[in-house]
Amino acid sequence: MIHIQKNHGLRVTFARALRDAIFLPDAEDKRKLESVLARQTPPLTYDEGLRRNPQMIKRHVKHVVPPPEQLFTLVSKLFEVYGPLKDAQTGQPLFSPSAWKSAKSVLEYIKLGYISDPPNIALYYPLGIDKKTRLTIYRCWRGTNFTKGGVHRPIRHCMPISGVSPRHTANRLKDYTFRHNMRTGTYNTTGQHYLGHFDIHLINKRQELLNSSRIHAAVPSSTPVGNWVNGNLYVRTTEVFGILPVPDDVRLASGLLSYDDEAPPKIQQYLAKQQGTKYVVITVHTDPERKLYSSLMQTDPSFTREGGPDWAKGTRRWNEGYANGVDIFYKSI
Incomplete structure (x- = not known):
């Protein structure tokens, strides 16, 4: 400063x-x-x-x-x-x-x-x-110290050094998020550190079993398990955690076809399915894509027009005319 x-x-x-x-x-x-x-x-x-x-x-x-x-x-x-x-x-x-x-x-x-x-x-x-x-x-909560020291650095340590697929990364992040929320949520609400495992499905099933009429009939003096919100007793959320699907309006405006379970792509199938598109939406990264991009920037009217490229029109042209899911993939803006 x-x-x-x-x-x-x-x-x-x-x-x-x-x-x-x-x-x-x-x-x-x-x-x-x-x-x-x-x-x-x-x-x-x-x-x-x-x-x-x-x-x-x-x-x-x-x-x-x-x-x-x-x-x-x-x-x-x-x-x-x-x-x-x-x-x-x-x-x-x-x-x-x-x-x-x-x-x-x-x-x-x-x-x-x-x-x-x-x-x-x-x-x-x-x-x-x-x-x-x-x-x-x-x-x-003022500042970013808690975020940087409490979240960003530990995330790096929970990942392998290299060779991590999108699916692996998404699952690792979900696991880290749940563990982090259990620890910090317990401490912030009770002042006590969380003690226990992180298998939420096992915790839910255990509570359902111990609170069931079958257990109470066999052990009348048993005490119901409380202090736990059992997600199995509620309607599942429609929220998506991790890789988000491409919104319908963006998908239609960009000329992206929907994911087809009957004909899944051979490359990056998991990522395309999560995005809800026929092919994965990813940055320019292959040699054919680089050559195509260079060619379009020099010859296609969407990119060479006066005043700068029409990115929306150019992106749609790329997706509808060239994307094949093998070496040229979907793009979005």
Whole structure:
């Protein structure tokens, strides 16, 4: 955001001050935490607790990024105070000319409301109550750290290094999604880690059996199995997870024929079936496709017209006139 020399003596101090100017603590959460800190030995103020144990503050105090007009005043004043301050050893100011330029851009983003929290959207989720302090434990949804560290990286590790088919990939992702949702869903709703296996069909069947009249007749004192939503007792969803079918309007506009179970394609059959098309819809990747694309770009009126290619017309011409499911496949825009 703003590049500051690593060896500047005020670099860390400025970063903390900027953090505190942008993220303002919730007044009620702060008051409760101050009460807890005051009873410690030795007693601590909120600022001392923030310096010594910032993770505790993060865990128990919600923070908000104020509206643009308030945030602009706080941050601009901070820039004015810290920007000209010089390093004791080098004599260089905290903000170089390029840093001042970046700072002005930051203030413009603040004015436009790009930094402030969106109104009426909860960015914190209560996980439970700390047994020792009796303070609420929060999880913050702001930013992408949970997505990148909690989802993207583990997905890479659940895949083989190479040689993965679309079907293999889709099934791996479905399995990962279910396991991830079971773990995070249980923790977010109960504060407890999920314990158990991930065979959902076995869990459903077990619940049906243990809750059946047959079991109750044989063991009258048996307790029904609860705390589980059995999907077998509900109408199956029409939602599609993984590879989505090509919408009918897109398929018709692009000149794509429907998938035919009686005459499935010999190449990428699974992917074509999931897409609902006669041949798989895939990017230009074979040598015949590259040659055809080059030829059409030079000779076909759909691609050579003045003002640029008519991609919709050109795509339809490709699909209806050249796609064969062997070395030339369907395309879409």
